[in-house]
Amino acid sequence: xxxxxxxxxxxxxxxxxxxxxxxxxxxxxxxxxxxxxxxxxxxxxxxxxxxxxxxxxxxxxxxxxxxxxxxxxxxxxxxxxxxxxxxxxxxxxxxxxxxxxxxxxxxxxxxxxxxxxxxxxxxxxxxxxxxxxxxxxxxxxxxxxxxxxxxxxxxxxxxxxxxxxxxxxxxxxxxxxxxxxxxxxxxxxxxxxxxxxxxxxxxxxxxxxxxxxxxxxxxxxxxxxxxxxxxxxxxxxxxxxxxxxxxxxxxxxxxxxxxxxxxxxxxxxxxxxxxxxxxxxxxxxxxxxxxxxxxxxxxxxxxxxxxxxxxxxxxxxxxxxxxxxxxxxxx
Amino acid sequence: xxxxxxxxxxxxxxxxxxxxxxxxxxxxxxxxxxxxxxxxxxxxxxxxxxxxxxxxxxxxxxxxxxxxxxxxxxxxxxxxxxxxxxxxxxxxxxxxxxxxxxxxxxxxxxxxxxxxxxxxxxxxxxxxxxxxxxxxxxxxxxxxxxxxxxxxxxxxxxxxxxxxxxxxxxxxxxxxxxxxxxxxxxxxxxxxxxxxxxxxxxxxxxxxxxxxxxxxxxxxxxxxxxxxxxxxxxxxxxxxxxxxxxxxxxxxxxxxxxxxxxxxxxxxxxxxxxxxxxxxxxxxxxxxxxxxxxxx
Numbered sequence: 001x002x003x004x005x006x007x008x009x010x011x012x013x014x015x016x017x018x019x020x021x022x023x024x025x026x027x028x029x030x031x032x033x034x035x036x037x038x039x040x041x042x043x044x045x046x047x048x049x050x051x052x053x054x055x056x057x058x059x060x061x062x063x064x065x066x067x068x069x070x071x072x073x074x075x076x077x078x079x080x081x082x083x084x085x086x087x088x089x090x091x092x093x094x095x096x097x098x099x100x101x102x103x104x105x106x107x108x109x110x111x112x113x114x115x116x117x118x119x120x121x122x123x124x125x126x127x128x129x130x131x132x133x134x135x136x137x138x139x140x141x142x143x144x145x146x147x148x149x150x151x152x153x154x155x156x157x158x159x160x161x162x163x164x165x166x167x168x169x170x171x172x173x174x175x176x177x178x179x180x181x182x183x184x185x186x187x188x189x190x191x192x193x194x195x196x197x198x199x200x201x202x203x204x205x206x207x208x209x210x211x212x213x214x215x216x217x218x219x220x221x222x223x224x225x226x227x228x229x230x231x232x233x234x235x236x237x238x239x240x241x242x243x244x245x246x247x248x249x250x251x252x253x254x255x256x257x258x259x260x261x262x263x264x265x266x267x268x269x270x271x272x273x274x275x276x277x278x279x280x281x282x283x284x285x286x287x288x289x290x291x292x293x294x295x296x297x298x299x300x301x302x303x304x305x306x307x308x309x310x311x312x313x314x315x316x317x318x319x320x321x322x323x324x325x326x327x328x329x330x331x
Numbered sequence: 332x333x334x335x336x337x338x339x340x341x342x343x344x345x346x347x348x349x350x351x352x353x354x355x356x357x358x359x360x361x362x363x364x365x366x367x368x369x370x371x372x373x374x375x376x377x378x379x380x381x382x383x384x385x386x387x388x389x390x391x392x393x394x395x396x397x398x399x400x401x402x403x404x405x406x407x408x409x410x411x412x413x414x415x416x417x418x419x420x421x422x423x424x425x426x427x428x429x430x431x432x433x434x435x436x437x438x439x440x441x442x443x444x445x446x447x448x449x450x451x452x453x454x455x456x457x458x459x460x461x462x463x464x465x466x467x468x469x470x471x472x473x474x475x476x477x478x479x480x481x482x483x484x485x486x487x488x489x490x491x492x493x494x495x496x497x498x499x500x501x502x503x504x505x506x507x508x509x510x511x512x513x514x515x516x517x518x519x520x521x522x523x524x525x526x527x528x529x530x531x532x533x534x535x536x537x538x539x540x541x542x543x544x545x546x547x548x549x550x551x552x553x554x555x556x557x558x559x560x561x562x563x564x565x566x567x568x569x570x571x572x573x574x575x576x577x578x579x580x581x582x583x584x585x586x587x588x589x590x591x592x593x594x595x596x597x598x599x600x601x602x603x604x605x606x607x608x609x610x611x612x613x614x615x616x617x618x619x620x621x622x623x624x625x626x627x
Binding site for chain 2: 061063066091092093094095096099100101102103104107108109110111112113121122125126170173174176177
């Protein structure tokens with residue numbers, strides 16, 4: 001298990017000026033993304049579909065799908081540059097130092113293998129456990145993810161389990177290699193609301209117990225508020241706001257973040273209209289030259305035709321906007 | 332979002348579903364059962380040919396040439412006085428042996444080529460263009476050409492038919508590997524540190540087998556037919572070896588005077604191929620439940 005005390009020194013993960021693109025000459029998908037994830041911290045990455053959240057996760061894992069490549073930047077895991085590693089070294093690291101869980105628990109498990117075999121694979125690769133030892137450890141892992149009746153369910157096939165239980169199995173597999181960093185890509189999106197709460201609570205608990213760091217990707221602001229220490233808001237392949245969850249929610253600096261927060265449905269407010277942000281995220285390759293949010297922004301002015309850098313707007317709170325905190329007559 | 336608490340821990344245990352086992356579903360399928368029965372009968376008769384055949388399939392009896400089917404020669408005799416029943420039984424042995432080997436080799440080669448092309452993007456184009464070149468010829472023409480170049484023997488017939496059947500099989504495996512390759516569980520396995528071989532064997536191929544299984548029963552059936560064609564036109568196993576095609580070829584000149592010579596091996600081909608096709612249909616229905624409704 002990760003020793004939180006030792007790891008607390010430097011940041012767990014640093015993403016520096018990461019740019020990925022479609023092929024060597026194609027359009028950029030992530031543009032100069034900067035992120036820092038401290039040890040033992042839960043960092044939320046929030047954004048609409050197409051904002052580059054999942055691409056960020058896949059670049060960290062070194063699993064970018066075919067034509068997409070990293071153009072520049074660094075990804076440092078406790079100081080070690082992951083992008084400089086060979087494919088063999090990267091493979092040894094996946095599942096052992098960084099593990100990932102996915103959105104669709106219904107399809108993330110191999111349908112022809114028993115749960116125990118699938119957990120056992122990871123245990124064998126990364127801890128060298130086999131046979132009875134792997135089975136015992138598998139049951140322990142299932143117990144840690146609060147799987148009911150682990151002795152029996154370890155022999156179940158995925159189709160015999162519910163979505164929530166499959167996600168628990170996925171988490172158990174991710175924990176098997178005792179990772180320092182867990183990347184959760186929309187882990188609860190496909191689940192019922194009550195199951196969502198259970199799974200999030202479980203992730204939070206496991207994170208506290210083991211001291212691992214978690215990068216939680218979601219489009220659900222409620223999940224961020226509940227789970228995360230800090231938040232990165234992504235838009236159009238860039239980080240537009242970054243800060244503690246409290247700051248970002250209380251004093252959103254970027255107009256996009258304000259728009260996002262305003263468009264949450266609220267029962268208490270009793271409003272008839274759901275506030276929305278006009279337009280959609282521009283498609284890859286259709287970004288204008290300047291701030292990618294400018295076309296949808298009520299505050300856009302002449303300066304917004306150049307890209308605003310991510311800069312500190314108050315201590316521990318950064319935003320990529322020329323007019324942070326600017327008041328808007330109506331968004 | 333409501334506050335989550337540990338009291339939400341799941342209580343209800345899902346019982347393993349009541350889906351009947353794979354074998355039970357197979358045998359509930361009428362097409363599969365009848366097919367298996369037909370193929371099984373032919374296979375058992377072929378295996379027991381040495382025990383149950385009443386005569387030597389190669390030895391003629393000049394006092395009993397072109398005898399009609401009767402109590403002694405159940406399926407009559409040919410122009411050398413050889414017992415047709417014995418020849419068909421031994422012929423089934425050779426024909427099924429050839430077809431079995433063709434199905435096996437085609438399956439192995441098809442999986443190897445198709446999985447390589449489907450999984451490794453860079454190899455896809457070069458491999459599949461070669462396969463396309465093979466597929467440009469009708470497979471029977473290709474088999475005849477290869478067999479005539481290699482010379483007439485059982486091994487060469489197996490080689491020729493396997494080469495003719497492999498490209499299509501490889502294409503089927505490739506397609507199904509390409510679908511499974513993109514599944515989330517493959518990505519998940521990769522994200523947890525699985526290597527290419529592991530992913531390809533355990534995660535991709537294991538889930539891409541259904542179309543191959545069906546294809547192999549079809550290759551088996553077509554190999555019986557094509558072997559008969561090769562033997563019939565004289566590029567199959569050399570005479571006097573009895574194979575279905577060779578017996579039919581022998582009977583060709585006597586089709587009016589002694590039709591039983593051709594009818595008996597013809598029926599044997601019919602039963603074997605029908606049985607294999609029904610077997611394949613049944614397998615397909617069980618392996619791919621979406622298609623089962625219409626035929627059940």
